[in-house]
Amino acid sequence: MNKDEIRHILALLEIKDLGSVSIRKIIQTFGSAHKVFYSEPEEIVSLTGIKLDTAKKIKSFSNWQKIDDLTNQCEKKQIKILTINDESYPQLLKEIYDPPVVLFCKGILLPQDNFGLAVVGSRQLSDYGKRVTEKFAFELASCGITIVSGLARGIDSVAHISALSAQGRTIAVLGSGILKIYPPENKKLSEQIIQRGAILSEFYPETPPKRENFPKRNRIISGMTIGTLVTEATTNSGALITAKLALEQGREVFAVPGNITSKNSEGTNFLIKNGAKLVQKIEDILEEIKPFIPSLKESYISLESTIKVDLNDEENAIFSLLDKPLNLEEIVLKTGFGISRILEILLKLEINGLISRFEGKYIRRI
Numbered sequence: 001m002n003k004d005e006i007r008h009i010l011a012l013l014e015i016k017d018l019g020s021v022s023i024r025k026i027i028q029t030f031g032s033a034h035k036v037f038y039s040e041p042e043e044i045v046s047l048t049g050i051k052l053d054t055a056k057k058i059k060s061f062s063n064w065q066k067i068d069d070l071t072n073q074c075e076k077k078q079i080k081i082l083t084i085n086d087e088s089y090p091q092l093l094k095e096i097y098d099p100p101v102v103l104f105c106k107g108i109l110l111p112q113d114n115f116g117l118a119v120v121g122s123r124q125l126s127d128y129g130k131r132v133t134e135k136f137a138f139e140l141a142s143c144g145i146t147i148v149s150g151l152a153r154g155i156d157s158v159a160h161i162s163a164l165s166a167q168g169r170t171i172a173v174l175g176s177g178i179l180k181i182y183p184p185e186n187k188k189l190s191e192q193i194i195q196r197g198a199i200l201s202e203f204y205p206e207t208p209p210k211r212e213n214f215p216k217r218n219r220i221i222s223g224m225t226i227g228t229l230v231t232e233a234t235t236n237s238g239a240l241i242t243a244k245l246a247l248e249q250g251r252e253v254f255a256v257p258g259n260i261t262s263k264n265s266e267g268t269n270f271l272i273k274n275g276a277k278l279v280q281k282i283e284d285i286l287e288e289i290k291p292f293i294p295s296l297k298e299s300y301i302s303l304e305s306t307i308k309v310d311l312n313d314e315e316n317a318i319f320s321l322l323d324k325p326l327n328l329e330e331i332v333l334k335t336g337f338g339i340s341r342i343l344e345i346l347l348k349l350e351i352n353g354l355i356s357r358f359e360g361k362y363i364r365r366i
Contacts, residue, residue, distance in 0.1 A: 001083055003071065008033035009083050009101060010067050017054045023101045024084060026050070037061065070204065079178055079205055080105040090114060090224035096249050099223065100202035104178050107198030113171060115293040116146035117285070118221045118228040118246070120239040121155025126264045127358055129232030132256050133158040136229060138353070139282045141168025144297045145289075146197065148173065148225050150217060151186050155231055155239070164192055165353040172199045173221045175214040177207035188347050218242040219249075226292050227252030229285065230276070233267030240267050243276065252288055254279045315345050319354060325361035 012023045012033055029047050030036045036044060041055035048055075074081055082089045082103040091114045093099045119137050121129060137147050137159040147163035149156040151172035163170035172193050176182045178201050181190050190199055202220065203213060218241050222228050228246040230253070233239040243253045255276040258265020272278045279285055290296055311319060314337065321334055331342055346362055349355040356365050 001086055005032055005034055006081050006083060007064070007067050007071065008037055010070060010081075011037065011061050011064070012058070013102065014063060014066070015054065015057050015061065017051070017057075020098050020101050022048070022050060024099070027085075027101075073205060074104065077179065077205065078106065082109075092226065093220060093224040096219065096223040098219070100220065102202065103220075104201050104203070104205055105198050106178055107171075107194040109171075109198050110146075110169070112144065113146045113169065113197075114224075115289075115296075116148045116169075116171065116225045117289065118148045118225040118242065119155070119159035119231065120149055120221065120228060120242050121159075121230055121232040122234055122237045122239065122264060122267070123152055123154035123156075124234075124264070125154040125158065125232055126262065128258065128262075129155060129264055130158055130356065130358055133231040134162045134356075136231060136256070136279070136282060136285075137162035138166045140229075140285065141166040141170065142297075143282075143286070144168070145293065146171060148221055150175065150214075150221055151181070151190060151193075151199070152238075153183055153186075155233075157186060157189065159231075160189060160193055161347075161350050164196060164351045168196070170197045171224075172197075173217055173224075174199060174201040174203070175217040176209040177201055177203045177205040179205040180208050182209035188343060192347065192351060214238060215241055219245050222246035222251060223249055225251065226289055227254060227285070229254040229256070229279065230268050230271060231256045232258060232264050233271075234263050235266045235270060237267050240271070243271055253277070254285055254288075256280075314341070315348065318342065318345050319349055319364065322355055322362050322364045325358075325363045327361045331362070 012018060026036055026048050027033050036058060041052060041059050044055040045052050082105050084094060084099055084101050088109045117140055133155050141147050141163035146169040147159055148171045149159040151174060160170045160172060170193055178199055181187045193199055222242050222245040228243055230239045230243055246253050253276040255268040255271040256279050257272055258268055317335055332339060350357060354365060355362050
């Protein structure tokens with residue numbers, strides 16, 4: 001899409017009282033955002049049904065400097081601005097009631113990403129939740145399924161890391177701007193995701209994380225995927241919001257059963273009780289989604305056959321220490337390496353399936 005049309009779409013986003021549904025209707029009615037700004041308010045009202053005051057705000061819009069600053073920033077930071085009419089905009093997302101008119105993107109979206117699966121769950125995960133998320137995300141990614149999640153602490157992070165560990169694709173949808181990664185400790189993980197997928201946000205790049213942004217983010221996670229898998233969740237987990245949205249959007253919902261005495265399983269068990277498909281093995285998911293995914297591989301790599309990688313001296317020194325659980329401070333004391341270098345090595349080891357992280361501690365998996 002040409003830059004002029006993008007500028008005018010961004011300008012519509014600046015008009016108070018215009019939501020994504022109204023903006024989409026206006027663009028479809030006039031054929032382009034550009035034409036709207038050169039139409040009379042009365043014509044806009046008669047053709048779209050929006051209020052006259054709102055139409056006048058479109059006509060009198062003058063803050064083009066803000067729009068140009070935004071587009072220049074995106075160009076400088078290599079952030080793509082995807083409008084809903086772009087070919088690379090997630091195809092399934094276009095089908096929901098209120099798709100974002102604009103997505104900011106770092107990385108590359110591929111056609112196969114149109115058949116992704118959301119993997120979500122609690123931020124406060126248990127060892128059980130971690131293990132089942134690792135297994136399902138790894139094996140699904142090895143089938144060629146793009147894993148979509150929200151880059152949050154807990155289940156989301158495990159889902160992204162496991163997809164990368166399987167050498168698969170993963171997409172993170174943010175509740176903040178692309179230049180305000182949250183939580184901050186996932187900055188390095190976001191960079192890894194960009195290399196084999198993308199990070200997306202409907203919010204301006206410098207938008208800080210706000211509580212009200214995350215439910216809006218969840219509709220994108222469920223909306224751009226063919227189904228949502230909840231691996232572990234409490235009854236008040238945001239993952240249940242994502243599952244509810246998926247049902248409203250006509251998508252599949254899967255849930256992993258858990259211990260009936262564990263609060264961390266109350267959410268998933270509730271979903272199963274109310275119609276979500278109970279998942280015990282990857283085949284339970286594949287049999288439901290296979291008809292919709294032309295690129296699905298016939299077989300998958302089990303998590304148990306974790307890929308081995310060559311380690312340099314520093315990486316091997318840290319890996320050798322982790323025959324028992326250690327936290328970051330203990331690793332620093334035992335190695336004398338800088339924290340940033342240690343975090344880089346730990347992420348590499350985790351992505352390659354060699355170590356696990358739980359409750360702030362790291363331990364070898366093999």
